[in-house]
Amino acid sequence: xxxxxxxxxxxxxxxxxxxxxxxxxxxxxxxxxxxxxxxxxxxxxxxxxxxxxxxxxxxxxxxxxxxxxxxxxxxxxxxxxxxxxxxxxxxxxxxxxxxxxxxxxxxxxxxxxxxxxxxxxxxxxxxxxxxxxxxxxxxxxxxxxxxxxxxxxxxxxxxxxxxxxxxxxxxxxxxxxxxxxxxxxxxxxxxxxxxxxxxxxxxxxxxxxxxxxxxxxxxxxxxxxxxxxxxxxxxxxxxxxxxxxxxxxxxxxxxxxxxxxxxxxxxxxxxxxxxxxxxxxxxxxxxxxxxxxxxxxxxxxxxxxxxxxxxxxxxxxxxxxxxxxxxxxxxxxxxxxxxxxxxxxxxxxxxxxxxxxxxxxxxxxxxxxxxxxxxxxxxxxxxxxxxxxxxxxxxxxxxxxxxxxxxxxxxxxxxxxxxxxxxxxxxxxxxxxxxxxxxxxxxxxxxxxxxxxxxxxxxxxxxxxxxxxxxxxx
DNA sequence: CCCTGCGGGTCAT
DNA sequence: ATGACCCGCAGGG
Numbered sequence: 001x002x003x004x005x006x007x008x009x010x011x012x013x014x015x016x017x018x019x020x021x022x023x024x025x026x027x028x029x030x031x032x033x034x035x036x037x038x039x040x041x042x043x044x045x046x047x048x049x050x051x052x053x054x055x056x057x058x059x060x061x062x063x064x065x066x067x068x069x070x071x072x073x074x075x076x077x078x079x080x081x082x083x084x085x086x087x088x089x090x091x092x093x094x095x096x097x098x099x100x101x102x103x104x105x106x107x108x109x110x111x112x113x114x115x116x117x118x119x120x121x122x123x124x125x126x127x128x129x130x131x132x133x134x135x136x137x138x139x140x141x142x143x144x145x146x147x148x149x150x151x152x153x154x155x156x157x158x159x160x161x162x163x164x165x166x167x168x169x170x171x172x173x174x175x176x177x178x179x180x181x182x183x184x185x186x187x188x189x190x191x192x193x194x195x196x197x198x199x200x201x202x203x204x205x206x207x208x209x210x211x212x213x214x215x216x217x218x219x220x221x222x223x224x225x226x227x228x229x230x231x232x233x234x235x236x237x238x239x240x241x242x243x244x245x246x247x248x249x250x251x252x253x254x255x256x257x258x259x260x261x262x263x264x265x266x267x268x269x270x271x272x273x274x275x276x277x278x279x280x281x282x283x284x285x286x287x288x289x290x291x292x293x294x295x296x297x298x299x300x301x302x303x304x305x306x307x308x309x310x311x312x313x314x315x316x317x318x319x320x321x322x323x324x325x326x327x328x329x330x331x332x333x334x335x336x337x338x339x340x341x342x343x344x345x346x347x348x349x350x351x352x353x354x355x356x357x358x359x360x361x362x363x364x365x366x367x368x369x370x371x372x373x374x375x376x377x378x379x380x381x382x383x384x385x386x387x388x389x390x391x392x393x394x395x396x397x398x399x400x401x402x403x404x405x406x407x408x409x410x411x412x413x414x415x416x417x418x419x420x421x422x423x424x425x426x427x428x429x430x431x432x433x434x435x436x437x438x439x440x441x442x443x444x445x446x447x448x449x450x451x452x453x454x455x456x457x458x459x460x461x462x463x464x465x466x467x468x469x470x471x472x473x474x
Numbered sequence: 475c476c477c478t479g480c481g482g483g484t485c486a487t
Numbered sequence: 488a489t490g491a492c493c494c495g496c497a498g499g500g
Contacts, residue, residue: 060478068478069478069479070490070491070492071480071483071491071492072491073481073482073489073490078479081491105477106476106477107475107478108493108494110475110476138491166477
């Protein structure tokens with residue numbers, strides 16, 4: 001135990017919040033914090049963080065997920081529950097192969113209004129995919145201010161794709177406003193944009209234009225991402241990602257299945273990373289947030305699920321039972337799209353599994369080009385030393401205390417890397433349109449690009465194929 | 475118009 | 488008692 005803690009300390013792999021044993025309901029929370037977690041936008045799983053009271057994002061109780069306020073009749077603790085994600089009821093693919101994943105409006109009225117709108121791609125109705133990641137109930141987040149710290153605790157594992165982040169939604173909204181207020185460049189564009197009030201809107205805009213209006217709105221939300229976090233290192237699953245890329249024999253191949261669930265899987269790469277620590281999306285921050293060469297050393301870490309190398313008892317069994325990969329994950333369940341019924345915190349789904357999926361997408365019209373989409377998914381985070389994936393709490397302690405996997409702070413936002421993702425993706429698209437170039441380019445991408453793939457996945461493909469609609473127009 | 479937080483209230487377990 | 492959820496209100500952007 002002490003050794004593990006030491007290691008954690010030295011490596012900073014564990015979030016500050018997870019280093020302490022506390023519960024949001026505790027009368028007394030850890031005091032005299034010397035270190036705070038950096039803000040996490042996409043928390044998932046049973047995690048705890050301690051933010052500085054100065055942290056603007058924490059002050060705003062921000063989350064990438066669409067969280068609405070829930071009255072818990074406790075003015076000390078702010079409770080919020082997840083609204084899920086708004087998708088196309090038909091599950092249609094956008095021209096880029098992605099799917100609509102709108103951020104549900106927080107306001108009830110606005111949300112009802114939102115659901116009356118039509119899919120910008122196929123004109124089908126929109127559908128709210130509710131979150132049921134916490135024993136069938138929405139994932140809940142708790143916020144509590146105490147002293148100089150803001151304590152955050154989350155319960156549940158999101159069982160649905162990520163919606164747009166708040167900043168993305170805001171950016172889109174403001175861009176719509178802006179465009180409505182100013183004359184568009186072409187009538188065609190205006191037509192598309194006024195129809196597409198969804199995120200697909202951005203797909204209609206050429207990349208340079210898009211970037212120009214999106215970029216400014218992001219930095220304010222992600223101050224933490226600038227900081228080089230030792231947390232990112234080396235216990236995350238980046239190694240898995242890279243190894244998955246470099247060893248094409250490893251990836252599991254899912255051939256094109258145009259069904260809903262398949263599409264959902266494909267485009268919900270934003271899938272609940274149970275732990276940001278294990279989130280391959282950290283890679284872009286490490287390796288490609290600048291044009292400099294990524295530190296491959298930190299990226300090519302072991303693919304072991306357990307950073308400490310010593311899984312707790314039962315861990316192996318859980319791992320075993322969690323294979324094959326698809327069996328225990330909602331997105332792979334053929335029965336129901338994006339859901340897996342037994343996603344209890346203690347279920348094998350709570351274990352981290354990296355899945356690399358290369359998918360063949362239908363050939364582009366007018367050519368025999370094959371399109372492949374490679375998806376890396378972290379299904380869940382491995383427990384660490386003290387973490388037991390058991391729902392049963394130790395005596396006297398709330399269950400989430402014992403079931404919370406460690407998280408690392410400093411989660412990068414996909415939004416912050418939007419430009420990057422876009423550029424890498426637009427390149428990719430190009431390749432995909434060229435016969436013969438696809439497989440090679442996608443299968444042997446260097447690590448940073450691959451991790452970008454994951455990242456962009458998390459972001460939504462729609463943002464990364466700026467010219468999709470135009471392509472269609474042709 | 476929408477987000478957010480608050481708080482009264484109901485209902486089910 | 489607890490938790491989920493509904494509703495209206497108010498402040499703010």
